[in-house]
Amino acid sequence: MTKLSVNINKIATLRNSRGGNMPDLLKAVNDIQNFGAEGITVHPRPDERHIRYKDVTDIRPLIRTEFNIEGYPSPKFIELVKKVKPHQVTLVPDAPDAITSNAGWDTITHLTFLQDVIGTFKEAGIRTSIFIDPVAELISYAAKTDTDRIELYTEPYAKGYEKDREAAVAPFVEAANQAKKLGLTINAGHDLNLQNLRFFNEKIPFLKEVSIGHALICDALYYGLEQTIIMYKDQLIKK
Template identity: 65%
Template sequence: MVKLSVNINKIATLRNSRGGNVPDVLQLAADVQKFGAHGVTVHPRPDERHIRYSDARNLAPIVHTEYNIEGNPVKKFIDLVLEVKPTQVTLVPDADDAITSNAGWDTLKHRQFLQEVIAEFKRNGIRTSIFVDPVAAMVEGAKETGTDRIELYTEAYAHQYNLGNLQGIAPYAEAARVAGSLELGINAGHDLSLDNIKYFKDNIPGLLEVSIGHALIAESIYLGLENVVNMYLQRLK
């Protein structure tokens, strides 16, 4: 079964909009695991506009499944990951002012930098994944960084699926085949939803894990959190 990691950034956004601690991100993390999710993802940004660095620390004893921390590997982020020691760190090249992640790494241009960062995480027993576009050269470049996995950036797939273009899956399937041939693990995330997740899962060989936040939380407003988590789990079987 493909694993489901629930990104809880949007819960922190809602909390921060009013101050206080409602909704409680720690309780939400405990609940999604109780409902069957295989992991919890957070993506702290330098301005801490949603998940705070303190949240990432406080979640460590709460997440008993897989704990995935995403972010741009600036020094503050690297120090956080080495302190918390999550199951997995996912490196994302987002700018400080990015609303959300919007591109994968150029693994050729940034190979040496990624090699150094990844080596440090792996010395500390942390599984590594890097965010990449579905381009064979970028997947091949990822192999040279020493990463354990890649995370396919799926916004373009989701957009094409919504337009009815099922061939939008093709570059992702090819990237997955390249990754498999290089013995890289495959994760995926960004704009995946109840509507498009099953088709993606059925057509991506070797898919191990998906990280879903915005759509899952939005769908839960209408359908309920426990119900939505289980709907994803059914689609990922």
């Protein structure tokens, strides 16, 4: 079964909108794990508009599943990750003012930079993943960075799903197969939801992990957090 890691950024956004501690982010972390999710994902940004750097250190002792920290590897981010020692760090090429992740790495242009960053995290015993578009040459260069995994950026799949789901998923299947041949493990994330997740998971049977935040938290407004996690996990069962 593909693992579900819940991105809790939107819970922090709601808390920050009013100040105080409602909703309680730490309670949410415990609840999400109790409800069956296999991981917690956070994406701290420089302006701390949702997850704060202090949140990351506060959350770490509560993790009983897996902790995934994603973000752009600035010096401050690198130091945070080395201090917290999550199970996985996912490198994302976000500009500081990005609303959300909107592209994968150009692993050709940034090969040396990524090799250096990944080497730093590997020395600290942290599993690495690179956020990447489903492009053959970019994946070939991702393998040269010595990363453990890639995370396929799935917004193009989500946008094309309703029009032609077979055409939408085809480049991701090809990319995943290439990555597997290169010895990389495959994660995926961005705009996956209850409508398109099962099909994606079925087409990539060796998919290891998905990270889902925005859609899952939106669904939780209607179904409740526990039921929503159950529903998402059901989409990930290998039929």
